[in-house]
Amino acid sequence: DRWARLTGEAACAAPGDPARRVAIVLDDRVISSPQVDPSVACGDGIPGGATQITGGFTDEEARELALLISGGALPVPVETVEQHTVGPTLGARAIEASAWAAVIGTALTALFIVRAYRLLGVLAVVALLCYGVISYAALAVLGATLTLPGLAGFVLAIGMAVDANVLVFERAREEHAARVRPSVRSALTAGFRNAFSAIADSNVTTLIAAALLFLLASGPVRGFGVTLGIGVLASMVSALVVTRVLAEFAVSRRWVRRRPAVTGIATAGRVREALARRDPQLMRRPRRWLAASAAVLVLAGSGIAVRGLDLGIDFTGGRLLQYATTHPVDPERARSALADAGFPQAVVQSSGDTGLTVRTERLTDAEADTVTRTLAALGAEDAKGGTEGAEGAGAPGEVEKVRDELIGPSLGEELSRNALIALAVALGAQLLYLAVRFRRLFGAAAVGALAHDVVVVVGVFAWLGKPVDGVFLAALLTVIGYSVNDSVVVFDRVRELLRGGGLGGGTGTRALPDLVNTAVLQTLPRTVNTGLGAVLVLAALAVLGGDTLTDFALATLIGVVVGTYSSVFVASPLVLELSPG
Template sequence: DSDRLTLPDAQGRLLALGEPRLSGAGVEDATAAFDAQGGAGWTVSLEFRKGAGQDWKKLTGEAACHPAGDDRRRVAIVLDEKVISSPQVDPSVGCRAGLPSGATQITGSFSADEARDLALLIKGGALPVPVEIVEQRTVGPTLGAAAIDASAQAALIGAAATALFITVVYRLFGALAAVALGAYGVISYAALVALGVTLTLPGLAGFVLAIGMAVDANVLVFERAREECADRPTRSLRSALTTGFRKAWSAVADSNATTLIAAGLLFFLGSGPVKGFGVTLAIGVVASMFSALVIARALTEIAANSRFVSDYRGVNGIARPGAVRTWLVRKDPKLFRKSARWLVVSAALVVVAVAGIVVRGVDLGVEFTGGRLVEYSTSRPVDVETARDSIAAAGFGDAEVTTAGDGDLSVRTGKLDNDGEHALRAALAEEGGETTKVRDELIGPSLGDELRRNALIALGVAVAVQLAYLAVRFRWTFAVASVVAMVHDVILVVGAFAWLGRPVDGIFLAALLTVIGYSVNDSVVVFDRVRELWGANRRTPLDTIARRAVLQTVPRTVNTGMGALFILAALAVLGGDSLADFALALLIGIVVGTWSSVFTAVPGALALERSAKAPPPPALGKGKGTPRGKARAARRDPLDNGARV
């Protein structure tokens, strides 16, 4: 009753009580603000559209003709046939006076929350159509707490195993890289808190990829430093490490740039889980670059200046070649003597995957099809067949019932309102006793179509932009081969899930995006080495260059993949059902991505180069294109058993 209607020019308008002549469609906007200058406290300002402003002038002018205290001087704001506010027209407003501008202000003894609520209700009443729920997600506290605990345990165990692995492989320098990896976690968490980002499972996928890239950057540097130490055993450890950072920079920069491009496009073009993945991936990539190239470099260079670390070659971890590199030097496999056979194997794998998609079909989740997915926990065990019969007897014959782990039941239907959900829960309670809803996801069909469409558009644009970037940075043949290998990986992962009957939902989409990042990253590292070696040895056949590049980068691929596998194995074992599919998709993706970067991308590039008959890249600078420079480059390569200049 204390609400009043006031205007800057002492004229008022609103819908007179009992005379509903102006609908909410005439409201342009309603905002809550604190009037410190006028001393009115919290107020609600209204703006009207042009035609509604004139109606507003007429209505409030008629209300102002009644004496103060008369109910007919009040204005009623009605929503869903309920009066949500009834302010009086200010006494300063004259009878029949009007204000053509269409703006007004409601004052009163409002608190901040009351003013904001009133503004929201007025704007809600201005909607021209009824409101329909298109997305609703509910996670019970038990399920949410379990997922958080499982994720935390898996992350800690996986990160500890990864840190232990790189410490064993690279000794002291590996331990320092593990310290930098811990700094990456702190920086990433601080960025999340500062930006107010909510961490979800797709967000977790972004961090898994970023952790892998942080480890990958250090592995690239250390393997490069090992090559320098093998080439010139008498050089200082600090010099070899500095050269390793310099030579690894191009591969690190290109792989992270392609990932950032994909993250940006997924954020701007995607929606829902795709957008969240893009945000956390971008944060993780920037943090991983800083931790690997700044923190890890500072720590390792300080250690390299120590005489103890330099003199005892077994301590630092880079003065001696690793076991994988030593084995490759001894075996020297001729990988691409018949490169077409690797393409045949890859094509056969794609055929098997496509057959699974066609024969078994892809089980799309509710995010992409629309519908409702509800998960229940019962006090007594209930098998799937019994639950399905009970639900069918209650009138839900088309519902899909599956187990969801820990004895829980998952029910998925095409359309289910709240009354139907209560009936469904009651039917389960007859067999399982006390039944608790632990998860509820409702996706409208229109939103499902939008999510599916936006995800495909985002993926398509990301692939196209990465193709263009790789074509500029490398040769077009390398770019096409990298993208073909990436598509190969996507088809194999989707086909594997089709054969296994696992759902393709938002969690799977996040894992698929992570697989794409790993695939491009692996291909970039291999082709960066091909570009370097080919520029220094222009007369050497490309097949020999490719074999040499692959053998030189295999230690990096193995060590990076092992670091990621530790984290994913922990997620698969400890993460529960909510993370099992995510970890499974990534495990499959890393295996096929490692395969395709060597046995699909490289043979594909060789085939394209032979068909295009393009000239080799220009010679590198600093004398490396001269005969003496090429001979020196050939002698430096411990894996080169080919021609010498």
Template sequence: MVLDGEIISSPSVNVPCGGSIRDTTDITGSFTLTEAKDLSVLIEGGALPLPVEVIEQRVVGPTLGKAAIDASWQAGLIGLLLTGLFIAGVYWFVGLLAALALTSYALLAYAMLVGLGSTLTLPGLAGFVLAIGLAIDANVLVFERAREEYAANPSAGLRRALTIGFNKAWSAIIDSNVTTLLAAALLFILGSGPIKGFGVTLSIGVVASMISALVIARVLTEIGVSNRWVEQRPGFSGIGSVGRVRLWLERRDPDLMSRRALWLAVSGAALVFAVSGIVSQGLNLGVEFTGGRVLEYSTTTPISADRAREVVSEVGYPEATVQESDDDKITVRTGQISDDEAIKIETAIGDAAGGATKERDEKIGASLGTELRDKALIALGIALLVQMVYLAFRFKWTFGVAAVLAMFHDVVIVTGVFAWLGKPIDGIFLAAALTIVGLSVNDTVVVFDRVRERWQGSRPEQTFNRLANKAAVETMPRTVNTGLGAMFILAALAVLGGDSLRDFAIALLLGLIIGTYSSVFTATPLVTYFQERWPMSRAAKVPRTSEPRDSGAVI
């Protein structure tokens, strides 16, 4: 019995002369139970009809992996500390308690990861770090609502205002986190390798952050504001005033929607700039999408990218892309080459730099690259479609279309900026793009939730444009505070995360800034135009009830 050219068994078979084996036969010998089972599996498996071809191979040097992991943990700890200091600085006592609750996030997330038996990858660490920034959003939403309620009814007390704040913020919190989980699910279903890991850890991070923000933080803050000393000092509590930014906005009362055509024109100009970059510069597709090989070396003495490019060209690879990283490493990206050809490149760089050590070697077949590229486009399309369907269900189809157009606007602009800068469009960028979709819709949902609340039950003389404008202005403090909280995390990743995470953090920083802009200045103006053609009813879909001591007021 021969399997792939190797004899796996040579049993003695006793049959009549000229006869053949029929039905069954026995193989006997001094086998152990394990050996007998292994032989059975080999015989049942049969010969492979086609040769095996390696379509993806990744080799990462231990020093590179350790450095990246250390940098990610440092970024996470520093980002967590900065986020905690920020929320405590803005919301004082309740902010401090929320920051303490936020520290439980790491323990919860790690326990979930161990429970699922998941492998922690570098993008997975990024997912955890990013979820820290998202965790602050729920607390900001609750505290801003609690501030409004206390300002409208201070005699009800701090704890009552905080409880109502949690209740009123619940709808926006659920919608924004469901949309983020939808994006994470698409990463897991349609991604590959490390991208799946990012989807898993982002999902775990979102769930852990919600437990931290809505359970642990709620218990701590409600107990904290129930203290008699804190009750007598509402300013110290952090929810005794709507805040300076909110008061300034109320005094100025900007009419943003009166210039909605201008804001949409600015968005259109940004899209033209992005698309022109994509068309004129082209997309620097990573090896995941094109197939080929990526080699990264650390050198004994620093060598410039130009010099490395010259020596690589001299050994026969003038078309190779050679780049120099900030930590004096040389990266070479080529088409499909053999191991012997890779050794020639390593030798050439080593001779020019006094020695070279291979830190990373990624080999991806062209067929896999095409498959991953197609999956990336499908993932983005499905992400936009799923978000639109969900928002249409939760709000109205016009809101869903406006949100999806804003999300598309955000992703295209970030892609265009990367095209102009010549940065790689790879699997990590795909993770960033789908995360941008989640961040963008997260902001948009908060604004839309307030628009719906303002509109439903409003008086006939109140126009939709005016109420939408008021909703956008009211949610600005939350948008700014949440954005700054997430920026601390992403800035820490960009500075400390190394080359492997820097482009990821840059993409998310761009997406966060552009998404914050588009939720107010793109999505909301679009909804006002859609409202004129396809109006949303003033009546709520589901009757809403107020608690006995809830003033129901919204400042």
């Protein structure tokens, strides 16, 4: 109505008269002053929803003007009322401990790969270093900020980078052990060629999930998608380009040809040799494995039903307490002291030079007083070793509560809903891809194994009384990616055997259980070696990473173990049970 009245008054002036113009002002500057069209009668004006500005604009000028007008549509003045500077959720000690855990875990994984694959293992470690450089450069170019879910994406991508190298080397071992490729060089070439489909399928399914999480989700889940996508692309480059160039150059050297054992692929490996001697028929009775898995599911699910999920403050919200202290209090010590006092989920951050901010679950006033007394005792203890009688700041070690308020969840209802929708769409897209690349029953089996892994991990956390928060969400996303990747590797070998390829020869009259059993046995060395590589990194993070990352490492560690089991003893038996005959 105001716009119609304003333009109606301007329309009363003669065409060309400055009074016929309407000025559009943003930040005290006129950004446009169009005159009211002569077709508008005096006093009638222009309805607010039917306004157009016409003129000799270039496309760029028109877009810029539209953006400026839209940006100034709600001229709300902004005034800074209060400002707080808080430290990181992970304190300096936790970050340092996590860095050392990552270094030690990566070093152990590198030693394991070198021990298993010798010269080619050394080259794979070099390729993994290149993966790290590529990933860091991509993050730097994008200006991304690394969060805990982002760290989870990198952990999964590192596992996939290791897995790609292990797939190639184990396939080359198969070729050489069967004397299908008598020389190390030809066996390596065949290894890269035959492992490519498994690497491509597992990485493409992960990239689909990463892209959909980035497009549909928000917040920390979107960060997971960004780092996972970057990590997967970097891992493919490191495994299929860097490793291949270095490995083919190395095996073509004369001294290597004279000593093929140094390459690490001239021997079958301990796991493969043991399987060859015993030839276990793991898929003879698939229902037994499914029954055992169902029992595990019931046990884990009962934890959710009996104990319930301890939703963290990221999902439930809680209470925010801010303190001013006369003496600096170490956030790490404050976090430990509050955990001992019965507040294990408390998030403690530094605030300004000497203050502390505590975020915790919803507290009664008595519980809030306990938090205050705990920090006051800690401040008095710290003050004994510091400067007595800080000038103008009260007694040494004094802790004063300056802020106390209820806070909403950082993973609010909309954010959680978007994350679930994105995850459901991502899983649906993965299922569709697997149905196209394999058979529908393979996709259904992979999703069944995935559901098994998720329920077990959540159930174990329920029994342990661990909080389900943003850190756990990051670990669960990692488990989901790892589970699908593991199942795809086994299914790729089944598909190859069904087509009559692979080292098992043509399918002939072999029944599906026999083919699936062969595929499981042929891929089991890769499954064991990849799982051990991931376990070494996660175990180091769980032991040395500090309280904040222990739950993340524990959840991911459980997921890796369960995912390794489910790819063999859940996904494969499901394929047999879902098969029409």
